[in-house]
Amino acid sequence: IFPAELEEELNCSICLNIYKNPILLSCGHNFCKDCIENVWESQAAKGTYSCPECRAEYRERPPLQRNLKLCNVIERLLSTQIIQKQAALYCTFCVETPLPAVKTCLQCETSLCETHLRKHNESVDHTLIEPTNCLEGRKCPEHKELIKFHCTNDGTFVCVTCCVAGKHKTHNVETVAEMAEKRKNELVTSHLKLFLQTKDIKQALEQLLINLRFINVAVLIKKEKITALYSEIEELLETALRKTLHTIDAEAKWVLDKVMNQITKLEMKKDNILHKIQEIAGLRDISDPIGFLKESKCMALCVEEEDEDDSDENNNGGNDDEEEETEGLIKEKLDKQMIHLLKRIMNRFIETLYVAQVKYGLILQKDSNLAFDVDTAYGKIILLDFLKKASYVEEEQDYPEKANRFLTFAQVMCSQFFSSGRHFWEFEVSTEGDWSVGLAYKSIKRDGDLSAIGGNSVSWCLNYIDDILSAIFNCKRRLLEREAEAPQKIGMYLDYEAGMLSFYDLTDTLTHLHTFTCTFTEPVYPVCYVFNSGWMKIKS
Structure with a gap:
């Protein structure tokens, strides 16, 4: 069994427990790292620092130097279980048949069984603790009296004599019970902070797990x-x-x-x-x-x-x-x-x-805010979804008169024009009714038979009327074969410099429908035609 005297040498004089992360001061005394830091925090206001054991003073806060040898000794002793829990203690007053002690009296320095404890409590009111045979850590090393106070100036435990006639008589002291109560309150505050931190960490972990699932899905x-x-x-x-x-x-x-x-x-x-x-x-x-x-x-x-x-x-x-x-x-x-x-x-x-x-979203389009121009919309076209959807209705809309408005055919032109580069747009189209989509110069007529897109030399379109798909330019119609049902998504590709305008069916797979080749001489505007309950939507 590890000798009690040697165990006392491994106790910190501040917390009275075995050293935790021991620190060696230049005066030769050792303390727990947290204990000496707390003492020096309390001394910081005075501007000088002192050793709680020998009172050696330092003008500047000394650097913390870990006592590696002492650390090794403690770790080795603990790992080999040399320091063991004390064996069961017996009552001091049971002579013939010793009975296990249930309490130890600090004043009497004796351990008591149940019977002797009742007799003891009838005559005196002493401080009782759990059974122990080591009371050295609870006595003042100078006066050999029980420790009852804590010196806040030095951060050490002291006896009554230290406070009345010793070197701590001018210091601020508090009872051990008061200090314990304060320490408990501090622990409650620390516990609350740790609980809140744990709660925040839990929320952060939950969010990270959600992000992880999102990343995996993406x-x-x-x-x-x-x-x-x-x-x-x-x-x-x-x-x-x-x-x-x-x-x-x-x-x-x-x-x-x-x-x-x-x-x-x-x-x-x-x-x-x-x-x-x-x-x-x-x-x-x-x-x-x-x-x-x-x-x-x-x-x-x-x-x-x-x-x-x-x-x-x-x-x-x-x-x-x-x-x-x-x-x-x-x-x-x-x-x-x-x-x-x-x-x-x-x-x-x-x-x-x-x-x-x-x-498939591998090339970002710069034309995502393409929108229809309400000033060009035919009277029976209603524009929805922030000017991105054009639908044919039977009721005449209350549009003001504009020079750019289409008057003969149910057509509407986009606000943006394009005079260079490559561009691609997607359109969702109705499976019922009639529709056309294409490009036109701004010079296209707005009234009369020649104002239809594809019905002149300044516009090109993909046309779906009466369940027939065709490509039209300058009144020349080319019928297009299709293997599937009516298209639901149409892609329109423009290469202005190359003079190419192509149409694709994007409903299921990427299917090329038709390509116009020409030389563009003016800026071109996307334009569409809807009729007979047909509609068309620009897909952003």
């Missing part, structure tokens, strides 16, 4: 978008490959047909020459001179006519030119056709890839 959605984008890219590449190979086959077939025609002609010419050679060989066998001369004259005329035909063909760029042309077709024309074809298909692929990136 990552999953982003992965799904990227996967869908790459799937569409694969489809686009496969479609581009099929179109390219099909066009190459068509071009090659045209060249091959041309070559085969020339081969057929040469084969026929060869057969004709062989036939004449056989006839000439037969003439050589005629023995009659007159008959030979007659037959050979006819043959000579035929050969001369054949030579004249060949000469005419050569003079007119005949066989030699055809052979040169065939060789040119194979070496040059086919290459040029392929280059032109690949450029066209790659431009389309790049355009479609751009649209796909916008669709």
Whole structure:
């Protein structure tokens, strides 16, 4: 068992407990780090600091130097359980048969069983504590009296003699009970602060967990978008490959047909020459001179006519030119056709890839605040959702007269115009009724038959009327085939400098519908037409 005397040497003289994180002062005394810091905090107002044990004074607050050896001793003793809980104590007054003590009297310095405790309490009113055989830590080391007070100046525990006649008689003191009560109140305050901190930490953790779930969901959605984008890219590449190979086959077939025609002609010419050679060989066998001369004259005329035909063909760029042309077709024309074809298909692929990136949110659009211009709206068009939705209604709206207002067709133009760059817009469209969407110059007429979008040379549109989808420019309509039901989402892509306006069906997958190619000479405005309960909404 660890000797009590040695255990006393490991007790802090301030808190009377085993050192916690012991600090060594220059005077040689040790204290718990928290204990000495509390003492020096109380001495800070005086401007001088002193050791609670030997009263050595310091002008400046000494640095805290940890006593590593003492730390090691305490840790080793605790780890090997040398310091153990004291064994059960027995009553001091039970001689023959000692009974376990239930209390220890600080004044009498004895331990008492239940029986002797009752007798003790009948005669005196002393301070009782839990059974212990070590009372040294509860006595003043100088006067050997019980500690009853706490000196607030030095932060040490003192006895009555210290307060009355000792070196603490001019100091501020308080009873141990008062100090304990204050310490309990401080602990209650600390407990409340810690509880509030725990509550704040709990709320922060809950918020972080919510953010974590949100991040996981956002990552999953982003992965799904990227996967869908790459799937569409694969489809686009496969479609581009099929179109390219099909066009190459068509071009090659045209060249091959041309070559085969020339081969057929040469084969026929060869057969004709062989036939004449056989006839000439037969003439050589005629023995009659007159008959030979007659037959050979006819043959000579035929050969001369054949030579004249060949000469005419050569003079007119005949066989030699055809052979040169065939060789040119194979070496040059086919290459040029392929280059032109690949450029066209790659431009389309790049355009479609751009649209796909916008669709999946990988390219941020600068045109997200596109809105309809109420001053251009037809009288039976109502604008909703902050001027982003145009719907056809039967009731005439009370719009003021404006020079830019459409008067003949149920059309409305957007406020923004575009004169450069690449742009992409998405529109939600009704599955019932009629609608059109496209671009127009500001110079488009506002009244009359030529004011319809697509019905003039200053506007282009995708048109859905009577369940028929078509592309219209300058009154020329091109019917568009569609495999699915009526589109519900339309994408419109503009490359101003390249002179390209393309339309896409975004309902399920990215499907190209039509591309207009032209040279834009004025700024263009998005414009739409709705009729017969149709509506159209700009998707931000």
